Structure formats: structure tokens, C-alpha cells
Amino acid sequence: MTVELCAQKAAAAGATYFGVEYYGECYWGNSINSASTQQNANLCTSYCAGNNRQACGGLTGQLGLYVNPSNVVPKEVGSYKTWVTQGCYSDSADARSLPNTYNVPSGTATTVEICLDAAAGFKYAAVEYGKECYYGNYLSPSASKQDSGCNMQCAGSPSELCGGGNRINLYQNNAYSQPASEKPSVGSFSSIGCYSDSGSARALTAGSSTSDSMTVEQCVKLAGSHKYAAVEYAK
Structure with a gap:
């Protein structure tokens, strides 16, 4: 043979x-x-x-x-696990629709499933040009829905569509959960952003408290008349 x-x-x-x-x-x-x-x-x-x-x-x-x-006549993968197709969208190397790139390991060819598994935990993922995979939580405003152009077979599965030239097959993760957002102000305290801290060199040294029910409001109340308050490590 x-x-x-x-x-x-x-x-x-x-x-x-x-x-x-x-x-x-x-x-x-x-x-x-x-x-x-x-x-x-x-x-x-x-x-x-x-x-x-x-x-x-x-x-x-x-x-x-x-x-x-x-x-083989490739078809769009309609859904996979918690992911659902959003259709064909525009893309450009100068203005990517999604900010992050997943490089498929050597010896493995791209499929829709491989890309979506790599993007687990993110809101969006997309395949393009037969072998490229992108992901992120925000879709660029420059991306727009297209009626054609997503016609390339996936390198690892010719029966699947993997976008085209400057075209992506876009998927949305229905299990995605929006991350917690920073509160701009609490009482007379205003947020000044995210800062580093260390167990051996604390950013704030006047006092501290730990609670499994900690909130920003509770921390500010504990800080009393001090100039700064900060929350860390969820509790």
C-alpha cells in the first residue's frame, strides 16, 4: 500500500x-x-x-x-457549546475587528471549534482566511455585517467556513459574563484607578480589614476620615 x-x-x-x-x-x-x-x-x-x-x-x-x-461544500457552523454564529463581518489588517490573535499550535490546522475553545471566557471569537483565529470582549466599530465574502474552507475542516479575505465568521459566547466595573465614587471618595500592592510593602498602612462580605462601601466606611481607601483580592 x-x-x-x-x-x-x-x-x-x-x-x-x-x-x-x-x-x-x-x-x-x-x-x-x-x-x-x-x-x-x-x-x-x-x-x-x-x-x-x-x-x-x-x-x-x-x-x-x-x-x-x-x-466539499463548506457550511457555516451555526453553534458550538455556548457559542452562536453572528454571521459574516468585515475585517482589516489595519483595523482588526477583534484585538487578540490565537496562534494555532504547530501540527494543528484551524477549525471553528479549535478557535472557539481557545477563546473560552471571552465574548467574541472569529475565524478568517481559512486559518486565522481572533477573539476579544469588544467588537471594533469598523466591523460591519456583510452579505458575502465568507467563503473559505477551514484548513483543518474543509466542511466548515472560516471567513475569507478581509472577512470573518463571527461568534458570540452566550455564557460570557461582563466583568465587574470600577465604581467612580463612593461618598466623598473618588476612584483614582488600579495600583500595585505587596504583602511586604503595603500601599496603605494605617489599617486593614478582611471580610467575605466586603464591598467598596464597607471599606470606605472603615477608612473613616483617612485620605485613601482601597479594596483588594475580592475581600
């Missing part, structure tokens, strides 16, 4: 996918079982029985998978 021979058999059957494994076992079909997950490429280096210079998957359940992209 060689990769070429397996490819010929898959083509004759009109299959979209084929895979080689364990020195030369050959499999083909038009869909990938959902139980199959992407593995590190280093695990698929077993040689082919018919050509020891070719890799034929792995020896412990890893399949060297090939796809004929022309046989």
Missing part, C-alpha cells in the same frame, strides 16, 4: 476523504466520524508498506487523512 494507491481507490469510489494507517491500511468516505479528533502530526509518521519513504498514519490509532476540497 502507498498513499497514491489509496488515493486511486478513493477517487474510483467518488469519495471526498481517504486515510492511511498502520503501514498501509486504506479507508475512504464522504464524511468524518465526529468521534475522530485531530492529532499532532508527529504521531502520523509510520512508513507505508509499499514505500518506506512515505508516511502512512500511525500505529496506535492515528489516520493520515486526505481530502478532495472540490468535493
